Amino acid sequence: MPRTWHRWIPAAAAPVAIGAVVLGGVFATSASADPADKTPQQVLELAASSTVDTFSGTIEQSSNLGLPDVSGLGGSSDSGSSSDSSDGSDLSSALELLTASHTLRVYVDGPEQSRVQILDDMAERDAIRNGDDLWLYDSSDSTAVHSTLPADASTAPDASAESLTPAELATRFLDAVDPSTDVTIGDPVTVAGRSAYDLILTPDSSTTLVSSVEIAVDADTGLPLSVDVFAQGTSDPAFHVAFTSLSLDTPSADLFDFTPPAGTDVTEKALPNRDDAPAEGSATPDAGTHPEPIVTGTGWDTIVELPASTDPSSLTDSPMLSQLTTSVDGGHVLQTTLLTVLITDDGRVLAGAVPVESLQAAAGK
Amino acid sequence: MSSSDPRASGLNARRTTRSLGAGFFASELAVLFRRRRTWAMLLALAAVPILIAVAVRISSSGSSGRGPAFIDSITQNGLFVGIAGLTIAIPLFLPLTVGVVAGDSIAGEANTATLRYLLVSPVGRIRLLVVKYLAAVVFCLAAALTLSIAGILIGIALFPVGPVTLLSGDTVGIGDSLVRSLLIALYATVSLLGLSAVGLFISTLTDAPVGAMAATVVLSIVAQVLDSLSQTEWLHPWLFSHYWLGFADLLRQPIEWSSFGQNALLQLGYVVVFGALAYGRFSSKDILS
Known part of the structure; x- marks a missing residue:
């Protein structure tokens, strides 16, 4: 029916119009009024x-x-x-x-x-x-x-x-943010x-898993609006x-x-009262299960180590953990793109935004 | 289809009021709601919450075991029966009935050889499409309200009724909860607008109403299967069934309206695209029956 082809024009135009609206929406959000130029330090102060x-x-x-x-x-x-x-x-x-x-x-x-x-x-x-x-x-x-x-x-x-x-x-x-971090503005x-400033934190370290952190800081109020790691x-x-x-x-x-x-x-749950803790804390059995973590390294390479406190078998025997972890030299490791967790065979837990080799080295100390 | 009587009277009604779009729409509604099939479908939908309520009432008299969240809250508050009924009807029963009505809209007229008489009288093809679509929309609303009201009535009859606990843990009074039930019925109606448009388009493709009905229902199921596969995640926000169960956002405190808006926008897109397709097909088609 060649003489009626024009009746299909709306059918062809409708998806095009919708596509234009969708894409137009994308462009419209990126084309807003830019805030006044600021140095990274000024934006940090604004956020603070x-x-x-x-x-x-x-x-x-x-x-x-x-x-x-x-x-x-x-x-x-x-x-x-x-x-x-x-x-x-x-x-x-x-x-x-x-x-x-x-x-x-x-x-x-x-x-x-x-x-x-x-x-x-x-x-x-x-x-x-x-x-x-x-x-x-x-x-x-x-x-x-x-x-x-x-x-x-x-x-x-x-x-x-x-x-x-x-x-x-x-x-x-x-x-x-410390000297081990480069702060720039995107x-x-x-x-x-x-509209917001795009603060980019780049670790000045070759061993961390984090490549950069982007924080959008609201131009008006300084409230952080988004974080991308x-x-x-x-x-x-x-x-x-x-x-x-x-x-x-x-x-x-x-x-x-x-x-x-x-x-x-x-369920009523009592919160530990910090001031009361020294007075009666020694008597409560809870005190032993929350040992102070040991922190080694600085900045982005920080490694947190929890001493062996709980029965290590309770961690390694958990079916979910055994599915998520892989066995390495000296323990089990949970590897994510940002964080590595090493559970050593003697029950210590080490975690940090670093490769597993760094954790193994820290565990061996 | 044993509907020769209402159809004839509907044609009579059309003949007298055909000059007015509103009159044509009213006569189309009269045809739709004088059909025994329409009432059978509405009764079947009303049976869904009634069956749920009776089954829960019989089985939960002794035990207080935890079932799915909605079924479980029925026993505490009868006003939840309508929502539970809608939850269960939305994936299959509602699309089924809407598919029947929308799929039948044009193909049914073609099949009973009444389409050309409709168009011989000065009823434009566009107006016919619009009126057919609006009638399907009214049926969607009637179906959702039937489920909701039947559920609330059977819930009041069988279970205690009181202030309703929302998903957020807040409690609202009976009046507020009835308003929210109405909003949920509206949400379900809006959710079905896209499927109705798809059904209308399929209905213009064929003279066999059963084929159009089946194709519409199958499409609704395909959309839901695709929506549940993680491999097609990029497609999910574009599927007309994607927000079908999003009415839970109306049960939060305060109401989260964004899913209502996104759903309405998505359905509007389907209505525009498939309405235009239906127009292209229907206006360029030779009406032989």
């Missing part, structure tokens, strides 16, 4: 002087650590053996946080009130801090953990979810619709966390007012 402590936003986090996705390995089989494998499920939930992609929502109103929500499929994990009350809620098995902060505690112990926000993570990297970037020899970030939306308005106060819903399994 950031006073934003009231905001809400959505965060996307993904990682490419070269680890297998273990989300199906241990977490779901909690029906029968949850009582005796609490260590294993803690380990698997920590690994799940590291290996899978997540969408988080954060609401922060000052240092005393915060709420982090990890949005899972058909479920959600919440960490809420309201004054001295700390709540952890997991909707998939309707459990909640409640802790009360000691009145004189200066800093709240980080909930694992909270440490995933770009601001928290960036602060750790920025605090660690082209301005747009994160969550805000690149490993040696990869072009995709090994760890990526960024705001996808950000509002500096005060979040609604009732978000921080958490009461566990009816039918929730609530």
Whole structure:
């Protein structure tokens, strides 16, 4: 039907139009007003002087650590053996946080009130801090953990979810900036619709696994908006966390007012009080299980060593660990693109952003 | 298809009100909802939450074992039955019924040789396509609301009803939870817009309505299989079924609207592309039946 060919024009034009809109959206986000030029030192000062402590936003986090996705390995089989494998499920939930992609929502109103929500499929994990009350809620098995902060505690112990926000993570990297780090400024970037300086931290070391860290610092407020950690020899970030939306308005106060819903399994968990620890700490058996880690090396080559404390067989016999680790001279090694963990045969644990040879050398000392 | 009576009366209705688009749309709806098949499908959908509720009621009288999260919360609150019903119906039952309605839209008229009479009367082909599509959309809404309302009613009948616990752990009152149930039904309706457009396009390709229905349903299943394979991850955000279960975001506190928006945008893209394809095919086609 040659005379009706023009009736197919809309059908041909529609995908083109949609493609143009999608690509146009990509270009539009990159072509925003550039912030005023600043030296790396000025941006570092801007980030350090950031006073934003009231905001809400959505965060996307993904990682490419070269680890297998273990989300199906241990977490779901909690029906029968949850009582005796609490260590294993803690380990698997920590690994799940590291290996899978997540969408988080954060609401922060000052240092005393915060709420982090990890949005899972058909479920959600919440960490809420309201004054001295700390709540952890997991909707998939309707459990909640409640802790009360000691009145004189200066800093709240980080909930694992909270440490995933770009601001928290960036602060750790920025605090660690020392002469072993080259700080440069890349082209301005747009994160969550805000223009930002792209701070690039490059380790001045040949032995670390980290090739560079990119931190987007909001041009207006100095709030870190995204953190990308690149490993040696990869072009995709090994760890990526960024705001996808950000509002500096005060979040609604009732978000921080958490009461566990009816039918929730609530566990009360006492937090160790630092000031009380010397007085009665010697009597508690817990004191022995948290030995002081030994830190060797400096800057990016830092190696943390945990002395043999727990029964080493409990670590090496764990089926998940034996799947993830490979056997090397003197122990088992868990190799990711950013971090190497060596579990020696005598039960010590060494970790660092360095190749396994450095860990073996440190273990042999 | 034992629907000669409603079809004839529908044609009568068309003849009297054909000058108005709204009248044509109303008569098309009358044809759709006078069909016994439409009511059978809505009843079957209503049976989904009813069966869930009855099964849970019978089996959970003694034990309090933990099942899937939604099924488990039914026993604590009957208002969850509607949501559980939608969750179970969205992957298969809803696409099945939508595939029947959308796949039948043009091919069914062609098959019963009523298509040319429709077009002989001054009903433009574009208007016919639009009205057929809108009727399918109304059916999507009716199907989602049927599931939701049937679930809530059977839940109220069989289980205690009270304030609803959201995924975030917050508790909202009954009024708020009913609003959220309505929003979830709307979300499901929006989710099916893309599939309806695909079905409409397939329906213009053939004169055999069964083939168009089957092809539409098969496509919805293929999309969901692709969505579950990690090897096709790059394709996932483009699949019309990708956000189908994203209505969980409406059960958070505060409501996370981004998945609603992304879903609506994606479905709009499907409507534009497959609407244009359907127009290209239908307007250039020789109507012989």
